[in-house]
Amino acid sequence: MQDILLTLCDQIQQAILLEDGATLSRVLSREDSATCQLIINNSQNFDSNLSQFRILLPKGWFEIFEAHCRSIITSQLDQQFFYQSKVLKEFSDKIYNDSLPWVLPVMAVLTNDFRRLALHLYGIGGINEQQLKNSYTSVLQPIFTQTMNCRDGKRDGALFVVNNMLRILKKLNSHVLLETIIKKMEHAKMLERIKLTHGKAHLVTFHFFLGYLKFFEGNYRVALESLKYAFENCPARFSKNKRLILLYLIPIKLLQNIRPSSTLLKKYNLLIFEELSRSVSRGNVGRFENVLRSHENFFVKRGLYVVLERLKLRVYRNLFKRMHEFLEGVNKIPIEKFQIALRVAKLAIDKDECECIVANLIYQKMLKGYISHSQATVVFSKQEPFPLLLT
Structure with missing residues (x-):
């Protein structure tokens, strides 16, 4: 039991020394089911071994690891949310500003995990709408501001944060805040940076939300351009995402008197x-x-x-x-x-x-x-x- 958790601590320590963001993000991810199961299986004496973890891990990383483990171990939904929020806050407050850009993969994983957990808990009644709003205002929004103020490559962390913010705002139907965030990204010329440094994945996500916002604003020209880009550049294996894009693209096409083909509608179950x-x-x-x-x-x-x-x-x-x-x-x-x-x-x-x-x-x-x-x-x-x- 102790050896397994100490091994995880050792992996974190080695990844920090080697500036290995990929390994570090895997160990700290809620989506890594094998690692999470190890933590659950070896949780009985977790509290009694905290002093050893504190010795092994650098300042800041110990608090992150502790909160990460507690968010996985606890069966109480509100506590899962509390500790996952703490993971992201600790990383942002104590690690991100003083680290080099190699920590970007960790920022990407932690923000994705936080958003997935928040929306999952909201969907099953584990947190209420106000708590979901707080996840935006008290956790993600300050981190977005922090990353946008970075002067080096770490500013790219804003891309990971913003796409998760947009997903939460969509769930809350908060079009005003959606518009505010998108305008900040456009003003900072972050779209050009996305194209240069992160390829199409983040750009597809951003264009979907831009098209989604313009759809509800009635600006169908911009909505059409953005949603069309998102659909055409979204990989075929993400059929669920392509279907979501089509839900808003098809009505715009119909406004232009352009009918979708039966083949397309059958393929994406939109008959x-x-x-x-x-x-x-x-x-x-x-x-x-x-x-x-x-x-x-x-x-x-x-x-x-x-x-x-x-x-x-x-x-x-x-x-x-x-x-x-x-x-x-x-x-x-x-x-x-x-x-x-x-x-x-x-x-x-x-x-x-x-x-x-x-x-x-x-x-x-x-x-x-x-x-x-x-x-x-x-x-x-x-x-x-x-x-x-x-x-």
């Missing part, structure tokens, strides 16, 4: 969008509303419902475009014909409501023309009466 996209392209208003109602909980939970509601104008637009083509492109069509088209699509509305829909399409530049109220007629432009949809 929920197939009938929706078909109803949009065909202008089937009734079917579109039925799909939204049937899957309302799914769309609301992911923050998609309001944006998908915006698609309704696209559905009207596509319905009227088909009607216009059926009438062989005449440039004057009575409002009554629009009402008939809507009734066929399972939506019965009066003349005034119909005029409002047409007026909104004209205002949104989805239809070129004007309404002649005196003649109760829509006069279409002779050039591109239905312009290409851009967001």
Whole structure:
């Protein structure tokens, strides 16, 4: 029992002497199941051996190792969270500022472990929403500020911290704080540094959150660029992440009247969008509303419902475009014909409501023309009466 924990202490000591960040991060990771199991199996006399650990490990590292072991040994969820928070705080306060960039892998592992544990405990009720918020404000935010103020290669630690912060803020639906963090990264020109020093992995994560934020802000051009980059550069083996990206990318594509392929939807188990996209392209208003109602909980939970509601104008637009083509492109069509088209699509509305829909399409530049109220007629432009949809 004692020998196993002393061996771990020796590995930590050797890794510090050799400046071996990879080994050190493995020993201190909650994700290394073999090492964690060794700690659990040899925990009976852990407290009685603390004095030996203190002698073996340098100042600061002893406190980190102790908190790390206690976070694994305890079965109390709030104590797991408390000690894992302490691991990260001790590392940040006592080690990071006075060390060289070789400790970056340790920062990456500790912040990842902290975020995973926080979200896991929050998901199973081990911590409440306020505690999750505190994990951001009292643990990660100060470390982010600290790493951003570093003048050497250790400033890259901000990249590890920020992506974990963004994941927690997404869970909390805190778009204001998301925007604040992203602006700080952009102002500090950290995106360029990510490209130069850390390749695509961190850039994909950052672009997803940038696209996610812009999606909810209604800035669909930037959202499209960022989410498209994230999807195309996310490795195929991370199918769960690619599916998450598509949840926000597909609605933007639909806003542009671009349908996802059935193959894509089947591959990522997103067939929920197939009938929706078909109803949009065909202008089937009734079917579109039925799909939204049937899957309302799914769309609301992911923050998609309001944006998908915006698609309704696209559905009207596509319905009227088909009607216009059926009438062989005449440039004057009575409002009554629009009402008939809507009734066929399972939506019965009066003349005034119909005029409002047409007026909104004209205002949104989805239809070129004007309404002649005196003649109760829509006069279409002779050039591109239905312009290409851009967001």
